[in-house]
Amino acid sequence: MTSCRTYGHKLNAPVLLATRADFADLRDAHLPCYALVCSSVLVSLDDAPSLDIPPAVANILQEYADVFPKDLPTGLPLLRGIEHQIDLIPGTQLPNRAPYRTNPDETKEIQRQVQELLNKGYIRESLSPCSVPVLLVPKKDGSWRMCVDCRAINNITIRYRYPIPRLDDMLDELSGAIFFTKIDLRSGYHQIRMKLGDEWKMAFKTKFAPSTFMRLMNEVLRPFIGLFVVVYFDDILIYSKSMDEHLEHLSVVFDALRSAHLFANMEKCIFCTQRVSFLGYVVTPQGIEVDSSKIAAIQEWPTPTTVTQIQSFLGLAGFYRKFVRDFSSIVAPLHELTKKDVPFAWSDSQEVAFSTLKDKLTHAPLLQLPDFNKVFELECDASGIGLGAVLLQEGKPVSYFSEKLSGASLKYSTYDKELYALVRTLHTWQHYLWHRFKTYSYPNKSEPSSWVEFIESFPYIIKHKNGKDNLDFKIFGLQTVKDQYVDDADFKDVFAYCINGKPWRTFHIQDGFLFRANKLYKNTKRKLDQVFWPRMRADVERLVARCTTCQKAKSRLNNHGLYMPLPVPTFPWLDISMDFVLGLPRTKNGRDSIFVVVDRFSKMAHFLPCHKTDDASNVAELFFREIIRLHGIPNTIVSDRDAKFVSHFWRSLWNKLGTKLLFSTTCHPQTDGQTEVVNRTLSTMLRAVLDKNLKR
Structure with missing residues (x-):
């Protein structure tokens, strides 16, 4: 045939199998057309899930047509070195279950499927001492699937675990992919060979068949898993970043399936798409979405009237919990009704939770696939x-x-x-x-x-x-500070001078950051990014300088003598110091003192309100409740010689706990300089907020 463009499915050059698009183009162009109609071809488009398959993909499907048969070959599967094995727990009694009752139509359907399996050579008649029933389960297309209820055998089977891949880990691998192909194996469990001698145990539909299947698929596709293939039992997803790459990936996967004599179901396969449904999610190059069919089931779910119905609803909704912010808090009222000994009483709180969850799942956001080359x-x-x-x-x-x-x-x-x-x-x-x-x-x-x-x-x-x-905030990395020095009004000149390695006064650059002595300087923009007015900094400084309260509260006297620093600890909250600030106005709760506890490593301080009359046991109780609960038991405690700290109770308590008590010199508080500095700062802050205690 002649066409205005070369488009079709190549059989044997130069013959083309035309598509509907070809005929539409020819009709619109009013070109003559000669068509050869064949009763059958090597690859039938009726077997393909879509007529929009690119020609290059169709050529590959034609080349690997034997991987997509209309039915599985008769006879037992190929010996691949991986067989399904069933080991029973020694000494257990073999099950002998009576068949389930069925109506005449169900009986005929079971007999038909059994005869079909016999004709294919998948099963054979047996005089096994085991007997388990079968049942029919409806398929999506309205036909019936025969299942064997082997729970009795499962209970006496030795468990051999094989790792099943995590669903979220598989989805993470799809980041950056543009094209997807999903391959569904035809009757996957019928393509696994039973170990010789285990046939009588009827073990094919047992709980460990999935593990055997995953072991087989991992063995067959091992070179490609994690690169451009993810496998979940009989579902194979091939993902690529370009069309040429995708065609290459399809060829190598089809080669592997052909070599292993594994066969796919063309009717359930999807080729070369940018939107594919995979394991309950819809995957696109932009991210993952919820499956609309499952969300429709949630949206149409009637109001639960029993605990079982609530559990079923939560089970389905919980599959998409990663799409819902604060999922656990939303469903908390529903979970309350599932607790033991809680009477079922559907109230307004449950109705609100039920409706809210439906609404959030209906309008669930698109979730990005993680890109490990970007910052989280x-x-x-x-x-x-x-x-x-x-x-x-x-x-x-x-x-x-x-x-x-x-x-x-x-x-x-x-x-x-x-x-x-x-x-x-x-x-x-x-x-x-x-x-x-x-x-x-x-x-x-x-x-x-x-x-x-x-x-x-x-x-x-x-x-x-x-x-x-915190409603909508951005998270800034420390690295972004480096980029902001150049344009900062306060530090850009200093930064420009120091950038060549020359210090200016006490300023210098270390690892790209601007330091003054040993202090990291951040620009004003980062500290005041929420508020601005012209000459804001000057106004703030002028306001503070003119504040009478601040000026009265701050000490104008120089320190008397030198504070004596103690050795620097090596870890937070292992070495602490403590003291009391006394003589404060009494609060409504009667507290008139502050118990000051300082970590000598991090300089972090706790200010605990207390009573001046508290004895050592009260102070110990306060210390355990507010300090040890948070930071653990210290190695050393530095304090003055307050009566509480030198009491027999206090010394005995810390001796039993293995904590060493260190006391400052009498009438010489400078020995514990760090606590004295904290006390002085605290006193200044208190004077600034308590007018009646200001210094005159």
């Missing part, structure tokens, strides 16, 4: 009942995480819950976050010692964001 961003927060987090790249979500708090975690303070949210988020996504350096953000500063070690294992900078700024 993370946001996390905690509420009274749950945790929530989102992983982003370039401001677009990659995944959502949520977790309902229970047990002891419900009793955490707000600080601890928010830090726990960070810990759980890091743990969940650590396989992403270890890949590249990135700044993290979480909405509070508290750091319980039980989690600090885990957080410190990550090479990241944690930044605090106020709650009011």
